[in-house]
Amino acid sequence: MPLQGILFDLDGVLCSTDEYHYRAWKELADSISVPFDRTVNERLRGISRMDSLEIILEKSAKTYTPEEKRALADRKNARYRELLQNLSPKDADPDVVSTLLTLRKRGLRLCVASSSKNARFILDRLALTSYFDGVCDGTQITRAKPDPEVFLTAAAMLSLPPESCLVVEDAVAGAQAAHAGGFLAACVGDASKKRAGDYNLAGLPDLLPICDRLQRGGTT
Ligand code: B16
Ligand code: MG
Secondary structure, three states: OOOOEEEEOOEOOOEOOHHHHHHHHHHHHHHOOOOOOHHHHHOOOOOOHHHHHHHHHOOOOOOOOHHHHHHHHHHHHHHHHHHHOOOOHHHOOHHHHHHHHHHHHOOOEEEEEOOOOOHHHHHHHOOOHHHOOEEEOOOOOOOOOOOOHHHHHHHHHOOOOHHHEEEEEOOHHHHHHHHHOOOEEEEOHHHHHOOOOOEEOOOHHHHHHHHHHHHOOOOO
């Protein structure tokens, strides 16, 4: 089936807010004396806030009650939101903007499919919201990646079947979610390095020739 829609992950694909996630988790982990580094951080890509906290607490000597865990997650999110205040339209990557514009001109429908409950806020701060026909974020799903719910919901927003959509991801869990939902996956960043996608890209502009072929009904 020819390509008709593209579902974009947010953190690590459309913007570099993955670095702010790292900084906010690092500050929280340091404050409760839990070792946390970039290797552990790689395991948090694409997964929900509470699942991320569970991974961080694997190295904690103390056991936390569900209420205490909720308070820790809230603290991390408050710090993350503070860091997000630094974002402005100037921080939108020109390569991302030009790729989105070209894909839209070619008649493809675009949707954001992110696990983040902050996705709409980030898109607004970067002035990227208007490039998309829909946004599916962490407030609209109950199951985190690698479950395919976020992508199936996003495809339904575009009224398209999975076979006609391509998912763009930076997380291995996200590529797994795409495949579980019957989507092709194009990967950047960490997931690209780990060859988790059907297409493993050096950057977002590499999408253009791939989408051109897929739109004409090609498979490679
Ligand atoms: P929040 P994505 C994901 O966004 C991040 O990759 C992941 O690190 C984060 O834990 C998750 O969103 C939840 O984010 O705490 O803002 O709700 O990559 O799916 O766009
Ligand atoms: Mg991501």
